Amino acid sequence: MARHIYVHNPFCARKCPYCDFYSVTKTSLCEEFYHAAVREAGILGGVISKTDGTNPLTDADGRDTIYFGGGTPSLPDSRFICELLDAVRKAFNTASDAEISIEVNPSSADPGKLTEYLQAGFNRISLGVQSLDDGVLKTLGRLHDSKGAIEALEKTSKAGFTNISADLITGVPGETLDGIRKDIQTFKDLGVKHISTYSLSIEEGTPFFEKYKKTIEELVPPEEERAMYHGTREFLNELGYETYEISNSALPGFKSIHNSSYWNSCEYFAIGAGAHGYLGDMRYGHRDDVRAYIEEMNTIAPDAYKAFLEGNESGLRSLYAEERLTVEDKMREVPFLRLRTAEGILLDEFKKMFGIEFEDVFDKAVKSNIEKGLLERKERTLRLTRSGLDLANVVIEDFL
Numbered sequence: 001m002a003r004h005i006y007v008h009n010p011f012c013a014r015k016c017p018y019c020d021f022y023s024v025t026k027t028s029l030c031e032e033f034y035h036a037a038v039r040e041a042g043i044l045g046g047v048i049s050k051t052d053g054t055n056p057l058t059d060a061d062g063r064d065t066i067y068f069g070g071g072t073p074s075l076p077d078s079r080f081i082c083e084l085l086d087a088v089r090k091a092f093n094t095a096s097d098a099e100i101s102i103e104v105n106p107s108s109a110d111p112g113k114l115t116e117y118l119q120a121g122f123n124r125i126s127l128g129v130q131s132l133d134d135g136v137l138k139t140l141g142r143l144h145d146s147k148g149a150i151e152a153l154e155k156t157s158k159a160g161f162t163n164i165s166a167d168l169i170t171g172v173p174g175e176t177l178d179g180i181r182k183d184i185q186t187f188k189d190l191g192v193k194h195i196s197t198y199s200l201s202i203e204e205g206t207p208f209f210e211k212y213k214k215t216i217e218e219l220v221p222p223e224e225e226r227a228m229y230h231g232t233r234e235f236l237n238e239l240g241y242e243t244y245e246i247s248n249s250a251l252p253g254f255k256s257i258h259n260s261s262y263w264n265s266c267e268y269f270a271i272g273a274g275a276h277g278y279l280g281d282m283r284y285g286h287r288d289d290v291r292a293y294i295e296e297m298n299t300i301a302p303d304a305y306k307a308f309l310e311g312n313e314s315g316l317r318s319l320y321a322e323e324r325l326t327v328e329d330k331m332r333e334v335p336f337l338r339l340r341t342a343e344g345i346l347l348d349e350f351k352k353m354f355g356i357e358f359e360d361v362f363d364k365a366v367k368s369n370i371e372k373g374l375l376e377r378k379e380r381t382l383r384l385t386r387s388g389l390d391l392a393n394v395v396i397e398d399f400l
């Protein structure tokens with residue numbers, strides 16, 4: 001019966017022009033933020049019951065996970081990060097074999113910090129490399145260059161981490177498939193076990209939206225972007241990385257358990273400003289507001305936190321319920337989450353969860369997508385075909 005905890009670290013040295021994750025560049029509130037987060041972990045651990053956040057049915061791996069994402073968790077003093085991890089582990093009484101990940105930006109991959117992370121219990125590093133092409137990194141407005149990224153990967157191995165993941169962004173104007181292949185080969189040579197490849201998406205409200213909203217399809221035509229996606233995936237597979245989710249590939253034994261918990265509809269707790277969680281029937285979160293978070297977490301009574309988890313939001317500024325899910329909503333989330341995975345929808349799991357056959361609920365969407373060649377049924381699984389991968393959003397839309 002595993003538990004999953006996401007910790008959002010909302011500070012960045014500079015805002016990347018394509019990013020719409022919540023983070024602030026003013027770090028003067030760092031110390032107060034981590035103090036408040038330690039308090040939140042303690043309160044949360046004290047008010048949850050033994051079965052909150054455990055998913056015996058859907059959690060195939062069964063290991064606890066803690067994920068420090070951001071923002072840039074490697075930016076603040078490592079003392080804050082290590083103290084918070086310690087508080088989270090104690091509060092949730094996480095198992096000694098828990099997967100504990102931290103996102104590290106190459107620009108702040110300091111050897112001293114990396115060693116302290118390892119000693120504190122982190123056993124998986126996710127490096128935000130994005131590209132090893134200086135032109136692409138410049139377009140993305142990243143703080144590091146390719147040399148800095150390679151050095152960061154070397155430092156991470158040298159510090160003693162063996163479970164290393166690296167991110168790549170594809171579909172950036174000026175990027176080529178050859179360049180991506182070269183980057184992946186370098187990752188492999190440097191001991192990277194897990195590679196996330198995200199297509200650049202132009203999000204409203206970001207500087208990239210203003211710059212590229214009208215031109216991105218001219219600069220990177222969709223067919224070129226798709227060819228890049230398939231070419232990247234084929235090369236990863238050639239090198240032994242199994243693509244287990246649309247954007248994630250891993251060498252055997254190195255899939256991200258934390259991310260898999262999301263796709264398995266597992267519950268997870270949220271700690272930190274801008275963090276989102278899922279518990280019972282509620283998708284919930286903390287508002288994108290560091291100041292409100294600090295004030296609330298410094299003063300909230302355990303009973304008020306417990307009441308929030310039970311459905312009472314009155315008087316709260318940071319914590320809020322984003323959505324309350326009906327059984328039908330939960331059923332619809334299964335294709336939404338599982339069709340992104342290579343395994344696809346496990347029909348027996350669905351039946352165990354809801355007591356009804358998936359195809360009895362989604363008969364029309366299943367049939368029409370199988371007829372169009374976008375979905376295939378193999379024994380007791382349903383998954384996207386190669387053509388379906390290119391139209392994943394359209395297929396998923398049919399189930400919503």
Ligand code: SF4
Pocket residue numbers: 011012014015016019020021023070071072105128
């Ligand atoms: S470092 Fe990461 S979280 Fe921060 S602005 Fe850049 S992409 Fe976003």
